[in-house]
Amino acid sequence: MSGEMKLTPGASGPLPLGLPKHNRRPAVVRSATAGKIWSAGAVLLKMLGLAVFAFLLFGPLANLALWSVAERWYAPFKLPVSYGLRYWEVVFRPTGDAMSSLATSVGIACLTVVVALAVSVPAGYALARLKLPWRTALMILFLLPQAFPSVAIYINVARVFYSIGLTGTITGVVLVHAAHGLVYSVWIAAAAFAAVDKDLELAARNIGASPLRTFFTITLPLAAPGIMASAIFVFLESLDEFTGTFFVGVPQVTTLPLLLYNASMGGNYQIASITALILLVPSVLFMIVIERFLKADVLSKVGQ
C-alpha cells in the first residue's frame, strides 16, 4: 500500500535532472573545466540516486508482474522461460479458491466497515464535541491495539475467542479487523466532526431543529467526506490484514492474504503474484478516492 503512494515523487523525477543546466552557467564564468566536472558529477549522482530509488520502488512490482505471466521460470535464467496467461485462468476459474477467498475478503471488509463506523461515528462525535474528562486517555485507548506486538495480542485474542466459540468464524475475524480499524476510523471521524463549524449546528438549533435532527441534517452530512475516508482506510486495512485472520480465522476462513501466503509457501509464485496484483486494485482505486475526500481542514484536526 505504502509503495503506491510514493509513485508521484518517482514520476516527477525527471524534473530535477533539468535543473543543473541552469546552475551550470555561473560555474562556467568562474572556472570552465572545474564547473563542468562538478555539474557532470552532480547530474551523475542524481541519476544514480533516482535509479536506486526507482529500482527499490519498481523492482518488486516488476518481479511481481513478471511472475504473474511466467508459465515456466527457473534458474539460471534471469527472465521467464515461457510466458502465458494460464495461471490467470486458474485464478479466475469460477471453481477456484481465489474467487471464493476474494468474496470472503470483500465480505469481511464490508462488515468490518459497518462495525467500525457503528463505533467511530458516535465515538468521534463525542470526542469532538462533548467535554469528556478523559478525552486524551480515550483517544490513546483506540491506539493501543497498534502499540503492542500484534502476534502476542492475536495469540491471546485467539485463546479468548476459542473459549467462546468465535475462532474460525466470520464474526471473529470481523471483530479482530474492526478493533484494528478503529484506530483510523475514530481518529479521523473525531477530526471530521471537529472540522464542522459549531455555528452551523447552532444555526439549525436556533430555527427549531432538535439536537438529533441537527446531527442528521447538518453535522453528519458535513462530516461525511472525512467519515468516508475513514471507512475506506478500514476497508483497505481489513483487505490487507493477515496476522489476525491467521490466528483467529484459520482454517475455516480463507481471505486473499491467507491464500497468497499459502500459495507462496507452497512455491506457487504465479498464484501468489496474481493474488497480490488483485489485492493491489482496490488499494490504488481507493487511494485516488481518499485523496479527494480527505481535505486539509480535516487532516489538520487529526489527533486534536
Place this chain on the structure above:
Amino acid sequence: MDNNVLPAIDVDRLEVSYGSQQVLHGVSLSVAPGEFIAILGSSGCGKTTLLRTIAGFQKAAGGAIRLFGRDVVNVPPEKRGMAMMFQSYALWPHMTVLGNVGYGLKLRGVPKSEIHKRVASILKMLNLSGLENRKVTNLSGGQRQRVALGRALAIEPEILLLDEPLSNLDAKVRIQLRSEIKSLQARLGFTAIHVTHDREEAMTMADRIVVMDAGHIVQVGPPKDVYDRPNSPFVASFMGAENTIDLEVHSSGQDVEIRTRDGLSTPFVGQIPMGSLTAYFRDDAASLHDPDARVAGSIILPGTITQRTYPGGHYRYVVAIGDRHFTVTDDEYHALERPVGLRLPVASLHLFPSDHPQGGIHA
C-alpha cells in the same frame, strides 16, 4: 414603555460564567416588542455572550430571561422561537439557497410547494430572486448574508438576534444591508437585538443603544442621549470623545473659574460641577481660532498644529499643547506649525470627576 404590554425580551439579573470566570455580572435589560436594540461594546465585554445566552447557546448561571413573560432560561434554543444571524453567515454549504432558506419551514412540516412559494417571496424581498438552486458557496459575502437573513426571516420569528452580521462585509454592502434590515424590521415588526462594536452601525440602526463594559451594562438610551450625554468616562471615550484634559473648577464670586493644568484660567457663567474634573471631548466639538481670541463660554488653549490630514469634507488636525496632543476637525485650511487657539465650548465637554475610573481607548 407601556406597562400593560409585556416586554418581548426581559433579561433579569442574568449571570453567565465560563468555568470559574464570570462573564456577565447580573445584566438586566427590557426590550419592548418591535424595538431595535443595539448592544455596543469592545471585544470581550460580554455582548456576544449576552446574545448567545438569550438564544440559548450558552447556559445561564443565574437570573432569568423572559420572552413575552415566559421564562426560557432552561428551554433549549430550538424551543425559544427566535432566529439569529451570525458573523460567519453560518450557511450550510451542502445545501442550495432554497435548502438553506427553506430549512426552518421544512422542520415545521410545511408542504414542498408551499416552501417553494414562500422562499421565492422571501428571496424577492431580499433582491435574490432566481438564486434558489445556487450553491451558497458560489455567492458573494453580501448575498450570503442576505440568504442568512432570509433563512432567519422565513420562520417569521418574533425576535431576531444579530451577532455582528455585517462586520465581514465591504463598507458599501454593509451600509446597504444596514438600511435593508432596518426597513424590513419596520415592515415586519419583529424585535431585534443587534450586537456590534461599530458605533456608527449601532447609532444608525437602533432605537436604543446598550453600552456594555466588562460584563455590565453601563448605559442604556436612545442614540442621541448616549452620544450627547455619556454617563461615564468609559461611555464618553467609547462614543468617540477620545481627547481628555484635566480642569480645576472653583467658584470666584458670582462666577466660576475654570483653570487648566498649565495655569490658564477662564471665567464661566452657568451650571458646572466643581472640583478636579477631567473633560472628554470629540474632535468635532473643538475648533481652531486665534491663540489670543476670547469667546464667551469657551476655553481657548494656545498650541501649535503638528499634523494635518484630509479625510474628506473637513481637515483633521493634531494640535500640540504643552506635551499633550489633541485631534480637532476644522473646515478651514491651516498651515502646519502655526500657533493656534484650541477652542473648547464648555457646554459640549463631558465632565467627570478626576478620581472617576478612566475610560480606555477604543476602536
